Amino acid sequence: NAGVTQTPKFRILKIGQSMTLQCTQDMNHNYMYWYRQDPGMGLKLIYYSVGAGITDKGEVPNGYNVSRSTTEDFPLRLELAAPSQTSVYFCASSSGTGNEKLFFGSGTQLSVL
Amino acid sequence: DQQVKQNSPSLSVQEGRISILNCDYTNSMFDYFLWYKKYPAEGPTFLISISSIKDKNEDGRFTVFLNKSAKHLSLHIVPSQPGDSAVYFCAASFNTGRRALTFGSGTRLQVQP
Numbered sequence: 001n002a003g004v005t006q007t008p009k010f011r012i013l014k015i016g017q018s019m020t021l022q023c024t025q026d027m028n029h030n031y032m033y034w035y036r037q038d039p040g041m042g043l044k045l046i047y048y049s050v051g052a053g054i055t056d057k058g059e060v061p062n063g064y065n066v067s068r069s070t071t072e073d074f075p076l077r078l079e080l081a082a083p084s085q086t087s088v089y090f091c092a093s094s095s096g097t098g099n100e101k102l103f104f105g106s107g108t109q110l111s112v113l
Numbered sequence: 114d115q116q117v118k119q120n121s122p123s124l125s126v127q128e129g130r131i132s133i134l135n136c137d138y139t140n141s142m143f144d145y146f147l148w149y150k151k152y153p154a155e156g157p158t159f160l161i162s163i164s165s166i167k168d169k170n171e172d173g174r175f176t177v178f179l180n181k182s183a184k185h186l187s188l189h190i191v192p193s194q195p196g197d198s199a200v201y202f203c204a205a206s207f208n209t210g211r212r213a214l215t216f217g218s219g220t221r222l223q224v225q226p
Contacts, residue, residue, distance in 0.1 A: 042216035
């Protein structure tokens with residue numbers, strides 16, 4: 001029972017580089033989310049999706065892009081990495097039926113130097 | 114604007130005693146409240162939740178209390194065990210729209226043997 005799987009676990013980028021953080025879930029969940037967690041802070045919502053082909057911005061979307069071509073996958077794209085994007089990134093999913101918990105992946109530690 | 118606040122960054126208790134973690138929120142329209150537990154280098158894992166129409170929910174050693182008039186919830190762990198040492202996040206959500214979680218900044222609990 002894999003749940004929510006994120007890759008890679010760690011990555012170091014140089015300023016201006018691009019990368020894609022991968023997220024896949026095997027629970028057939030409609031709702032998927034990307035959060036970032038900065039040290040000493042709570043998780044902040046970057047983008048979310050309520051189903052394949054439907055995405056929308058969260059509280060901190062600047063510098064990121066997402067796509068949702070399948071129910072299972074929800075990749076997060078960083079186009080021009082900046083030091084402010086140094087953070088831990090978490091992907092999560094839920095069925096979207098209400099009063100429910102989100103299931104989280106194990107996270108990606110990203111450093112931009 | 115921080116809608117969910119955890120004002121205690123850390124808490125230390127003796128094994129066997131009660132741990133009480135507190136959380137305040139500002140939006141009275143939240144439908145659902147959750148507590149997540151997070152170990153280092155792992156994603157948050159669901160612990161316990163409560164609907165806004167209830168004032169108490171219990172699951173084994175964990176009890177969550179909701180005081181809607183004070184916009185306050187608390188998590189009680191009795192008895193505390195060394196394995197409970199982790200960061201605890203309070204979160205809140207709505208039953209409509211994106212159903213994303215809004216997180217507090219977390220409380221680090223240390224249970225001393």
